[in-house]
Amino acid sequence: MSAAPDTNISPTAFLNYWKSIPSTVDGMLGGYPQISRADLKGSSNFLTKIQRLFPSSSPSPLQRGVDCGAGIGRVTSGFLSTVCETVDIVEPVEKFANEARDAKVTGPGAIGNVYVSCLQDWTPEERQYDLIWIQWCLGHLKDKEVVAFLMRCKKAVSMDGWIVIKENMSTDREGGDVFDEMDSSVTRTDEKFQKLFKEADVRCLKTDLQRGFPKELYPVRFYALKP
Template sequence: MSSNTSAQAAPDSHIDTTAAISYWNSCDPSVTGMLGGFPQVSRIDLQQSTTFLAKLRRTSKSHPTSTPLSRIVDCGAGIGRITLGLLSKVSSITDIVEPVQKFTNQISEGHEFKELREAGKIGEIYNVGLEAWEPEHTYDVIWIQWCLGQCTDSQVNALFTRLQKHLSPGGWIVLKENLSNNHLGEDVYDETDSSVTRTDEKFRALFKEAGLKIVSTELQRGFPKDLYPVRIYAAQPEA
């Protein structure tokens, strides 16, 4: 499964979950902390994601834009930036999966989320990594953004396989991640947060191997040129 063709260890074999969680615990619970010092990309990220999801729903019989979605989950949610800026606006309930409690405290206690909490729009908060998360509900959208690099390829395969059973008919897994632009076309291990940045080819292979087909995908536009390219994918079960 690794894109590494040499005898070297596969990049994802270096992922150390304890080191990753310790890194994230040292980060500020703010948009700047979530986005590696580039808070200015949040608005443009949310704008394109909002349009991407609206386009998916425009041609959907099960989840048309005219009706709110029932339940969405924000995976690796951090301080709930995407829940606040997008997911809670289109869904009756948003669940949260995020292993770092100081981040989810912003959602369960922060003033920015007060209205959403009082309106019953924040559902379950699971303080667990995606590799260990066992979904209990059915979701119209499972949103995974800028956190899958913390999981190994085999954990991603198991996750994708598990998640499909928790999608409502016509629902989507939406994945938005940095892409490796390594000159050898390989995934890249980053020891800062003990994560892997994958190639587009690897993401496509991971979806396929888990029995998911990509129904729509786009590159993020308008980000600073010195950042990794970012791609959003929407996938559904093959059968």
């Protein structure tokens, strides 16, 4: 039996890859900067949907949020700052974290703490966050690291807070996860995500697909999680 795809993930390799990428929206979005608008709109719609579906267990207003794997702060700048009073940043590549720290926000929210760290090594404080947003970075964590991180998020989220994951979905014909050597990442299946949620003992209360992306890209799925 061949090794599980996630065993190939190497922090040296993914950090070297990201250090070689320019600090631009184009760099963050793999040469598809034109999807940023639809991405941010889709995220805003998904958050509104879960807040409407679960009004009594959604903090309002959202005080502190965190943008995990924030890159240059594209998501913070164009979305999270419009819904959270303060947004913290977690990003391992220093040049991106510096850009994110200085990012112009479109909303009234302010940028708070900036943690230059991989999610594998980051332990958020307990009950800190009304919204933990994790987008396009979990592929750089091995399966057991995803589970461990979600268990830390469970403690870090406020009483009514949300953990939201937004990630590419594998379209592998054999239905498995796919390792990409170029950036040392794994693209997982929906089934794998559901299995990891079970192991981390988090509940997935709503999931949706992002709409409006070019057909040649991976499907992108949101998951709204609670402890």
